[in-house]
Amino acid sequence: MVALLWVLGAVILAAGEALSGDFFLLMLAGGALGTAGVSALTDLPVWGDALVFAALSAALILGVRPALTRRFSTPPPTPTGIQALTGKTAQVLEPVDEVSGTVRLDGDVWTARPLDPTEVYAAGTTVTVMKIDGATAVVWKGP
Structure with a gap:
């Protein structure tokens, strides 16, 4: 049941990312989805799930987001x-x-x-x- 809540949170965060487009909420959605997997396979208490979420989200924000931002950012238009x-x-x-x-x-x-x-x-x-x-x-x- 807790894993389903994490999946729902991941979907909501991913939908929010569609509005912002800065890859931050998407990294949190990835953390929530990873936590849903851990929660489904283990019987961690809620604070344990929160620690997994924090660790996964921090790893994604610090490791993956900079690469995505560099890859998909557009330079400012050159005046002509x-x-x-x-x-x-x-x-x-x-x-x-x-x-x-x-x-x-x-x-x-x-x-x-x-x-x-x-x-x-x-x-x-x-x-x-x-x-x-x-x-x-x-x-x-x-x-």
Whole structure:
């Protein structure tokens, strides 16, 4: 009877894993399933089952979960296009003020305006691209 409760717990934990997807609850489900097997074959007291569950779950969490996480994790998406330009440095070609200006960004010439409309950046200044607004690079010299 106790083994059946452990199997039920394993099923509930595995169902919870389907919602979270971080392999933690799945390791606990494996511990519960292993404990169900031990409970069915032996006549351990409840605290003995709890120790078996704790040992199996800890072994799975420390031994199996890191490998599963490495295998199935996806790297963060690499920004492409305009999103990849944010944070890059650019060289001012013509003075940048709130009305006009150009910068060389990744080998291309872009129109630019300063992040702070009161600032003016002289030709030759290195600036950082804060965002792209249409076809205009919004730049900042920084501290």
